[in-house]
Amino acid sequence: GAVVSQHPSWVICKSGTSVKIECRSLDFQATTMFWYRQFPKQSLMLMATSNEGSKATYEQGVEKDKFLINHASLTLSTLTVTSAHPEDSSFYICSARVGAGNTEAFFGQGTRLTVV
C-alpha cells in the first residue's frame, strides 16, 4: 500500500515551546491530509483537514491558532503545536488517501508528544 511517513516519532519538549510534526506522502500526491489526536485508551479524534494550497479546516473545539497546519505541497503537511502545555501531551497521527472518494486511508507512524 501507499506510504505515509511522519516525523518525529516521539518528542519531549518544555512547556511553552513549539513543536513541529511533519507528515509526508512518499509515493503518491495527497491534496488532502488529516490530523488526529489520540489520548491514552481513547479513540482517534479528528483535529483538522489539511488542504494543499489553502487553509486547513478545523473541527469544533480545536484551536486553529494553537495547532497550526501548513500544507505547502502535495506531499507534505505540517502540524505545529504552539506554546505547548502538558495537557497537549498526546499521540498525533496524520493520514492521507490516494485519490478522492471512499478509498483506504493510510496513516503515518504517529508522533508521541510529551510536554514537561
Next chain:
Amino acid sequence: RKEVEQDPGPFNVPEGATVAFNCTYSNSASQSFFWYRQDCRKEPKLLMSVYSSGNEDGRFTAQLNRASQYISLLIRDSKLSDSATYLCVVNKEASKIIFGSGTRLSIRP
C-alpha cells in the same frame, strides 16, 4: 450522541473462540465503512472494508446494515495475534474519516 459508537470492551476470550463486535453510526448519509486494527502505541491499519453485501476475508467477516445503521465484525477461530483494538471507521462527507472509540480484544491461551 457520538457519531460512531462502539462497545469499548475489553473482550477477553480464549483462543479459538468466535467473537463479534458491533458499531453504530448516526449519520445516515455516511458513505463507506471500514474496520481498522490498532496495536498498542502503533498507527491504525486497515483490516477490511465493509460492503453492503457483506464481505469475508479468511476468519474475518464484516457486515453492514444501512437500515439500522450498524456494522459488525466477526472473528472466527481467534488467534493470540488477534489481540488488539478494533476501530470502526465511517467515511462522512468531504472524505472525513471518523473513528469509533475502539473495542479492545484480548485473546488468552
